[in-house]
Structure formats: structure tokens, C-alpha cells
Amino acid sequence: MLSIKGINKTYHTEDGDEILALTDIDLTMEDKEFVCFIGPSGCGKTTLLRIIAGLETPDSGTIFLNNEPIKKPGPDRGMVFQEYSLFPWRTVQKNITFSLELKKVPKAQREDISRRYLQLVGLSKFANSYPHELSGGMKQRVAIARALVNDPKVLLMDEPFGAVDAQTRNRLQQELLKIWEQERKTVLFITHSVDEAVYLADRVVVFSSRPGRIKETIKIDLPRPRDRTSVDANMYRERLLSSLGAEIENTID
């Protein structure tokens, strides 16, 4: 179980301004739950994800993973960044085995494990390719495999499919759900797309902006596999859109 308790975070810019990024964030996630974060730009979604990853420290509040407080990055949390983040000097396979090398896993075993994850993301044929030879969608699939190889309890994903075209995006979403069903991780997924949130999430957390806080949490009670075009899916989309719409109007005011 991942619990976020009373998180506050203020950024101090170089000109001495203070940016209140997050205020009083409380949230609990069950094991193997798929949660989407959605909200206006700049409301602190990435900041929260980075705090959970251990890349940023909150001003106050604590995050507990199975009752252990989180202070720094650790193998129990994997992360997929919005930008392409593969190591360009390593082949696909060597990217995937990076964390295993650090853990001094023997070579033969590393190769076995990487083969399994390459298969999982459908890129077995590209084991020896370099990242610059891959398409955007393929890069993100490798990044997912690289994060999974550590066998983390929680997978943190920051708009991982933001930069790929709509068709590829739909396919990647399907694949991600398939992986999630096989691997059964807790997934925390930031998105700007209402459609993506309704298709993927067990629960959608809507953020409000300035200062960033949780506005509401909406449970998506749809059976899987989900039909994007169903009446119910549409209802959820409208519900999210109106919740977000109010937020975006607030931001403009």
C-alpha cells in the first residue's frame, strides 16, 4: 500500500519567488491499483510523482510504501519519464539490464531476464539496436521494460505516451494494461487525456491548480477489457471533463 500523507511542496525560484506547487496532499493507493492523475498544467502532478520517486523532497509530509517512509530513490519504485530517457550509448538490451548490472546480477541471468522483458514489450527483435534507431513509441516501451526489470512494487509514469501519435498511443495503452495484468504492479500514471484516464484507470485523481491540491477522486467502475466507445465510458469522460473544465476556468480567471 502506498500512502501519501500531508505533502506540501514550495519551489524557490532564483529571483526569490515562491511557487506553491502542492498543498496538503493526502492519498492512499491499494496494491495493484491503477491510478491516473489528471489536472491543469502546472498543478504539481509531476512534482508529486517526483517526490514519490525520491527525486524531490517535500517541505512537510511523508510518503509510506508498505509503512516504510520514502526518502530517496529505491528499487521498489520504477519510473518512466515523459521525455525519452534511454541511455543512448547502450543497446536496448543493455538499457534494460542497467539496474541488474548495478546489482551485480551474473551476465547469463541478466540476459535471461532481459529476454523475458523484451518479449513482454514485444521488442525481442530490437535487443541489439541503439535507441536512436527506435521510434518514439518503441523507446517508451523499452523504458517501461527497463523500469520493470527491477521488479518494483510501484510503477510511476509521467505522461509516457504524450509524445506519440494517437494510433500508437492506443496500442501502447492496450499493451500497458496487458503488462499490468501480468505483472500486477501499482501504477501511478499522469495524463492530460481524459480518454486515456477512462480507458486505463481504476481511479482517477483530479488535481486543482494554484495551489495544487486534490480536487476529487473518481472511481472508474467499468469492466475490462474496456470499450472506448461505450455509453458508460462516455459518461465518465464527461464527468472528468466537467470537473477539469471548472479547474481550467479557475486558472484563466
Next chain:
Amino acid sequence: MDLGHGPRKRILELASIASAVVIWEIIARIINIKYILPSFTSVVTAFIGLVQEGELYRDILASLNYFVLGMGLAIAVGIPIGTMMGWFKSIDRAVDPIIEMIRPIPPLAWIPFAILWFGLTKYAAGFVIFIGAVFPILINSYTGFKNTPRVLVESGKVLGCTRNRDIIFRIALPSALPSIATGIRVGMGVGWMCVVAAELFGVSRYGIGWKIWHWNDLHHMDMVLTYMLVLGLIALTIDRLFRYIVQEWWLKWQAGLVV
């Protein structure tokens, strides 16, 4: 601009060189004073003679010896210092003013001290070459490290790469390699230019630079020109070889041209 591929491009290159040679020969024959402009044919004759006597071979070896000494030291000093400055802000602040003081001094101005410290030895020549080559290497290593993409460092951290040493060697260094390669390439260019001057003060009786002055004193301008061309050809060979190694092997992972 595309000038054609493979053989067609080669033909154009060869034609260009051939016509330059022909024009040179014609002008040399019109002037007809060997001392002002030796002809192509006289240079070829001189070159063949030098190769047959085995003299050229010894000169090249001597020059390469100084070059390797200077470059080796420049790499061994430039990369670590550039790394430390690029990675640790406090070291950057402490060392940068000193570097900025020394860097603008032309390498040749160091010759008096080179001789004073090392005598008339190959180490004195190597030192001048080192001074010429070390700054491009240092500064490019520095920029390479400084520009390590943040997302790569953070990816490493979440994958368990948290010790400073691991981050430097497994992430920052490989990420800085293209920049370091550029530094070495530029450094080799400057270092090779220093060879002529470094040999000028007579650390040995062999060496391409030394021979240029030697034959100049004897007014054998065909020899001078021959050695000049050899100097250029070797620089070209070193540069091409380095680029080949970098592209085919060292930095194969990069898209497109590297350095």
C-alpha cells in the same frame, strides 16, 4: 549539397587534385626559379629520394614520438580536470580562474620554459604540444559533463545508480564522450601545429619540423615543400583515422556524424 555518391564523388575529388597539381607544375615552369617555387616533379623526386634513404621514415617517427608524448599527457590531464570541473561546482569555481589565465598564452611562448625545465629533449617538445592540446580537451570534457541531460542522471538514480562514482562513470562520462572526442580531435589539430615550432629549437636531428628549418637554411626549397606536404598528409591521416575509429567503433551509438 550532393555531389554524387561513391565513385562519382571520388572522380571529382581526384580531378580537382590533379588539376591543382597541373596548374602548380605549369606556374613553376613559367617562373623557372627552383628557389621561389619548386615544381611538382622536383618535389616528387625529392620525396622518392627521402623514402629510399629511409630518412623520411625516421623523421616521421621522431615527430610522431613528440606528438604522442604531448597528446598522451594532454588527454591524461585534460579529461580528469575537465570532468572534475564539469561535475563539482566548487572545483569549477576554484580552478576556472587559473585556467582562464593560462589558456590565452600561445603555446609557443612556453618554449623558453620548456627548454629550461626539460632541456633539449623530446620532453621539451612534448610539453609544447601538450600546452597546445590540453585546453581544447579540458574545455570540451568540461562542457560534456556539464551538459549531461538531467533526465539521464535521474533515470539512473531511480534505477539504483546513486553513488557519485557510479553516476560519473556510468552516466556522465558516456554522455560526455562525444564532446570529449571533439576535444581530442581539436586538440590533435592544435598539437600537430605545435610540432613544427617544438622541433625548431633542435631537440633532435630528426623530425619533420626540424627538417623544414634545416633545408630552409640550405636553400633546398624542394625539400622544404616536400616536408610541408608530408606534415599536411600526416595531419590528414591522423584526423581521418581518428574519425573512423570514433564513428565505427567508439561512438557507434550516435546518430549521424559525430565529430
